Amino acid sequence: MLLPLLALVATALSSRQAAEIWPHLAANVLPTALVQTSLLLVGIGTACAVIGVGTAWLVTQYDFPGRRSLEWLLVLPLALPTYLTAYIYVEFLGFQGPLQSALRAATGWRSLRDYWFPDPRNLPGAIAIMAIVLYPYVYLSTRALFSVQGASIVEAARNLGAAPGRLFWRIGLPLARPALAAGLTLVLLETLNDIGATEYLGVRSLTLSIYTTWVNRGSLPGAAQIACVMLLIVFALILAERKLRGQRRFALPVRQPRPVTRRPLHGRSAALAALACVLPVLFGAALPIGYLLTEILQRGLLAQFDAALLRLLGNALLLSGLASILVVALGLGIATASRSGRETWLKPLARIASLGYAVPGTVLALGLLIPLAAFDNLLADAASALFGLKPGLILIGSGAALVIAYTVRFLAIGVSGVESGLARVSPRIDDAARALGAAGPEVLRRIHWPLARPAIAAAGLLVFVDCLKELPATLLLRPLNVDTLATVVYGHASRGVFEDGALAALLIILAGLYPAFVLAKAGTNRAG
């Protein structure tokens, strides 16, 4: 797991060329990139916190028309890749999109010289578009917490006559802090490693600078140097998360906790609450999916639905499925080992391994390429020397390299998912089990697994959805003749005709919708 990071640092320091490009990057590239990335992080972080915590609080504490459906609908934007949402909004808000066309038809204006219209291709546009896709990370983590944590505290405060606003600021938010920190970290790491949407929307982020330094400035060492700067930011983020979570332990009491009784809302406040929850679903899922559906119908793309497309779907499901199983298994191993507290060296190692999530996919894939190919060559040479066989490149040729890349990239979700699941299991239960003579594996099988299963399943599904959407590593590491839905969508988009890939894009979303649905449901089943 550490290999790509080591490869990165080694590349950053590798050659004379590395020393030469640094002053140029520091003077001309990094300042803008740092400012833009900071603004992006602050903007998206704030927006996701507001939308995520706000909607989670509403659906867990109150009852209003549509709440039951909205509770799971609010997760759906997660199924859309950010790059796809970005493409769709540029088209939708564009000159020939429905809004501007209608405006011109209504007013008789002819061109942008006659009127002004918001253009999403800038930093504010990028913040809005990415926030509407990423807020469910915060929503999921805080909602899980609101629905079980401190029902008794909330109700006590209510009985003492605390106003709704006060309840939220004094009880809800402080309680949600660790969950907010966890969700927000995922949001910010996703923001950092994004390249598709940010590049298309014209934001010169650090990740884009890494990419342009590699491809256009022709300097892999320079790219690695920027990546190292970015890793420092990631370290800071993860430290901040630890700090925010604080030393508090949030283990539930041994007995099943009682969920909060929801307060019914009526009249205007019910309408406002419903509206607040409908808007994110509308902009994050309904509108983009609707746009794709319209394109598919208008262009008669349903004819594309054939065996080849099903094979792409199969490839995507298989690769993503294998990777999520692997991530959950590794996450389980790491989290339980570090919980038992005996393997003290494991904890920092797990943290570092989780960094894969923050490394831009392209950098990670490049970092993995070298060790994986070296392994393949070693094996191939040995096979031909010993048995006269020509097995080819085993890992890269079979797609295993891709599964490994996904695993490294998304391990963080697995580890933190399992950790948060296990955090709900009181250590006292472990102690009791051990006192009764159960050994480690048995504790895992009979106690941890059943109790933490919903959280672990949720982590697995999140990884699954992320793998489906993953693009840079998939493009670089897939074997001959293998494509996935994401690479096909990319193929059309790179020719400037992304609408032609609308059907494949819709399949990515549909394949991700089911897990998103299960994720949402899993959360409502209380603590599990």
Added chain:
Amino acid sequence: MIAKTYLHALALSSCLLAAPAFAQGVNLYTTREPALLNPVLEAFTKDTGIKVNAVFLKDGLQERIRAEGANSPADVMLMVDVGEINAAVDAGITQPIKSAVVDKTVPAQLRPDNNWVTLTKRARVVVVSKERVKQDAITYEDLADPKWKGKFCIRAGQHPYNNALFAAYLAHHGAEKTETWLKAVRANAARKPGGGDRDVARDIQSGLCDIAIINTYYIGLMSQAKNEQKGWFDAIQPLKTTFAGGGTHVNVSAAALAKNAPNKDNAVKLVEYMLGDKAQALYANGNFEFPVNPAVTDSAAVKLLGAVNPDKLPLSEVAKQRKAAANLVDKVGFDN
């Protein structure tokens, strides 16, 4: 339930990813788009019986083949952009192609030492608003004219297409003049450089800008479009674009033979096939590029845009200036 989901996934596609040995046929690594290449590859398989296994990459083609080393299945690389191709040769992952067909079809300067072979040419030209600008020729130098202030649109200066154009400018005019030119061009921009080449056409249609830079094949593709892109095409007028006293900036798409190609004979056959009349028509016309094979005279690109007179500056000189061009773009803050 979760386990069931996985089982479904496994059952759906369990046999798809078994690692086949790509010992026969020909293995292609390319950065070109599948929609463009597939018709040519299908025709090749139909005519020769040789199966093509392809992987469509974005970036990192060179890094991947280099990492895969001696056991790499790669036979042929298909790339665009002379910088990319030279980088592959410099990385030592190619070998010269020995073929009478190649030597006969492709002029020597378009296949340096046969390390790579040009398949098609692509020009980067200026387009203007049909409605608001009345002229039919322009020089790249003229883009700095203050009369275009607030009217010029272009994709990011760090994009390879612009990088190659700026590198050519550098090779013509030297660092100082190029820097002044870049600053002036940037000062003319109606919006921050970004988006794709088609977006500039869209922005001309919407009235955001009057003048823009675009690769010729996008003009061709938009002319064929059956959707709103046809409207973008109708709004623009391509100009005869040259360097002052020179020709049009032209880049190439090219093929190279992988150093450790396991199916070398088939690889050479594929490259030769792609230079033939039939494939050139399919490949060049599919993307409105200019065929390298002089026998293919009535290409779709020429029909639409007229013949292009490529700049005399050798592409190898352009490639040498790429890093310097990228640095200048940073220095003047072109993409800020």
